[in-house]
Amino acid sequence: MEQTLLSQDAYRLFHNGSLELAEAEMNGIYLDTNYCTKKTVALSRKITYLQKRLEQTELIKVWRETYGDKTNFNSDAQLAKILYSKMGITPPNYTPSKRGAVDEKTLMEIDNPALDYILRIRKTKKNKDTYLASFIRESVDGIIHPFFNLNTVRTFRSSSNNPNFQNIPKRNKEAKKICRRAIIPRPGHQLMEVDFSALEVNISQCYHKDPTMYRDLTEPGADMHRDMAQEIFIMDSINNEKYPSHDTLRQAAKNGFVFPQFYGDYFGSNAFYLSDWVKLPTEGVWKDSDGIRLDTGENIGSHMRRSGVRSFRGFLRHLEQIEKHFWGVRYSVYRDWRKRWYEEYQKKGYCDTLTGFRCGGVMKRNEVINYPIQGSAFHCLLWCFIQLSRAARKEGWRTKLIGQIHDSMILDVCPDEREYVIKKVRQITEKDLRESWEWIVVPLSVDVDLYEINGPWLS
DNA sequence: GGAACTCGCCAC
DNA sequence: AAACGTGGCGAGTTCC
Structure with missing residues (x-):
C-alpha cells in the first residue's frame, strides 16, 4: 500500500481521531446479555x-x-x-x-x-x-468494546472489529430486530444516532463543483433520485403522496441507478438490478400483468409497454440513453472532473484528497475516482467526532460517544443532557465543520434519531 | 494444526 | 474499452 498522510493536517486529524476513538472504545456499548x-x-x-x-x-x-x-x-x-x-x-x-x-x-x-x-x-x-x-x-461485564481502526483502509476510511460495529443488520427487518435488540444504553440513558444526510454525494460536489448537482443538493424540493425515477420509469411526475408505490420506484432509481453510476457502474448491470426491483422479467416481451402493481391500479409492465419500452432489451436501450444524458448533459461537469482526475493520476501516479491524504500505487479508474470522495466524507465525520468527544470530556458529560459508522455517530445519552447534546451536535456538524474546512462548498445537515430510555437500538 | 484461500453476506 | 467503491467475519476447504 502506498498511501501516505500528506499534510500536517492529515496527521493531526488521525492522531486526534485515534485518541477520541480509543475513548469511545473504552466507553464501550452495553449489551442485554x-x-x-x-x-x-x-x-x-x-x-x-x-x-x-x-x-x-x-x-x-x-x-x-x-x-x-x-x-x-x-x-x-x-x-x-x-x-x-x-x-x-x-x-x-x-x-x-x-x-x-x-x-x-x-x-x-x-x-x-x-x-x-x-x-x-x-x-x-x-x-x-x-x-x-x-x-x-x-463482552466484558456486559459491555462490548468494538475497535475502530484508522490504519486498515485504502481510502483512509475506518474499519471496525471484535466485534465489527459497522455491519449490524438494518435493512432486513427480522435480522435487524434480532441483532439490534441486543444493544442497549447505560441504565436510565437512551441511544442516539446522528447521521449526515447524503454525505458522500455532498463531498463529491466539493471535488467536481458541477452546477446541476449544486442545484440538486441545495434547492428546496430538488430530488435527483425522483428525477431519475421519472426518466427510468417514464412518468411525468413521481408523486409519493398521491401514489405511495412510487416511492419504491424512487428507491429503485437511487439504489439501482444513481449510486451505482457514481461508483462507476454502467447501464448494463443497472438494468438487471432495476428489473429485479420492480419484478419485471429479463427475457421476452413484457406482459400487462408483469411487474409490481402501481397505485394507479396498473402493473408496471403494462405502463412500460404503453410508454414504448416493451421488453428487457428495450429497457437496456432506454437505460443506455438515460446514462448518456445523465453524464453527457445533466452532470457533464462531474464527468469532465472524473476524466481530468483520472488523467492527472495517470501522469503523477497518485491523487490527493481535500483533507490532505495521498492515495498512490496501482489503482483502477473507479478506485482513483472513488477513494478521495469516500475518504474525505469519512474525515468530516471524524472531525465532528473529535470535537464532540472533546466537549464531552471537558464538560464532564454523563453522555458518552460509543461508536461511529462512516457517516454517523452513536451516543449513549443521559436524558437530562439530551437537549444540550443535540444543540452541540448540530453546532459542530452543521456550522463548525464548514467554518473549519473552507473547501466544503455545500451545506451539510444531520438527522438525529433518538431511541427509548432504557430501550434497545430499535425504533 | 494452522495459514491462506473461497464463498456468502452484513454495513456504508 | 470497460464496466460497483470500502470493509469484517463465519464456515468450509485446501495446502503445508
Whole structure:
C-alpha cells in the first residue's frame, strides 16, 4: 500500500481521531446479555427445526447418497456439487472463480423446496453465529468494546472489529430486530444516532463543483433520485403522496441507478438490478400483468409497454440513453472532473484528497475516482467526532460517544443532557465543520434519531 | 494444526 | 474499452 498522510493536517486529524476513538472504545456499548443468551437458544431451536424439515426433502436424499457420513448442510461446496453435478441443473450464476454460485439470488432462481429451508437456515445461523455470538464472546461485564481502526483502509476510511460495529443488520427487518435488540444504553440513558444526510454525494460536489448537482443538493424540493425515477420509469411526475408505490420506484432509481453510476457502474448491470426491483422479467416481451402493481391500479409492465419500452432489451436501450444524458448533459461537469482526475493520476501516479491524504500505487479508474470522495466524507465525520468527544470530556458529560459508522455517530445519552447534546451536535456538524474546512462548498445537515430510555437500538 | 484461500453476506 | 467503491467475519476447504 502506498498511501501516505500528506499534510500536517492529515496527521493531526488521525492522531486526534485515534485518541477520541480509543475513548469511545473504552466507553464501550452495553449489551442485554440475558437477551443474547435466551435468543441464542431460541435461534438454535429454530435451526434444529428447519434442519428436520430439510431432512424430509428429496434433495437431501441425493445429498446423503453422495456424501454419506461427510454430509454437511452448511457446506456450499457440497450444495453446488449436488445441484450442478448430481442433479444436472445449469448454474443460473457463477462465482468470480467460475464455479456454480449458490448465493441467495441464485438459489431463488432454482425451483426446489429444499432451497427455501437452506436459505432460512443460513439467515438464522448468520444472526446467531456472526452477531449474537460475537457480542457475547467479546463482552466484558456486559459491555462490548468494538475497535475502530484508522490504519486498515485504502481510502483512509475506518474499519471496525471484535466485534465489527459497522455491519449490524438494518435493512432486513427480522435480522435487524434480532441483532439490534441486543444493544442497549447505560441504565436510565437512551441511544442516539446522528447521521449526515447524503454525505458522500455532498463531498463529491466539493471535488467536481458541477452546477446541476449544486442545484440538486441545495434547492428546496430538488430530488435527483425522483428525477431519475421519472426518466427510468417514464412518468411525468413521481408523486409519493398521491401514489405511495412510487416511492419504491424512487428507491429503485437511487439504489439501482444513481449510486451505482457514481461508483462507476454502467447501464448494463443497472438494468438487471432495476428489473429485479420492480419484478419485471429479463427475457421476452413484457406482459400487462408483469411487474409490481402501481397505485394507479396498473402493473408496471403494462405502463412500460404503453410508454414504448416493451421488453428487457428495450429497457437496456432506454437505460443506455438515460446514462448518456445523465453524464453527457445533466452532470457533464462531474464527468469532465472524473476524466481530468483520472488523467492527472495517470501522469503523477497518485491523487490527493481535500483533507490532505495521498492515495498512490496501482489503482483502477473507479478506485482513483472513488477513494478521495469516500475518504474525505469519512474525515468530516471524524472531525465532528473529535470535537464532540472533546466537549464531552471537558464538560464532564454523563453522555458518552460509543461508536461511529462512516457517516454517523452513536451516543449513549443521559436524558437530562439530551437537549444540550443535540444543540452541540448540530453546532459542530452543521456550522463548525464548514467554518473549519473552507473547501466544503455545500451545506451539510444531520438527522438525529433518538431511541427509548432504557430501550434497545430499535425504533 | 494452522495459514491462506473461497464463498456468502452484513454495513456504508 | 470497460464496466460497483470500502470493509469484517463465519464456515468450509485446501495446502503445508
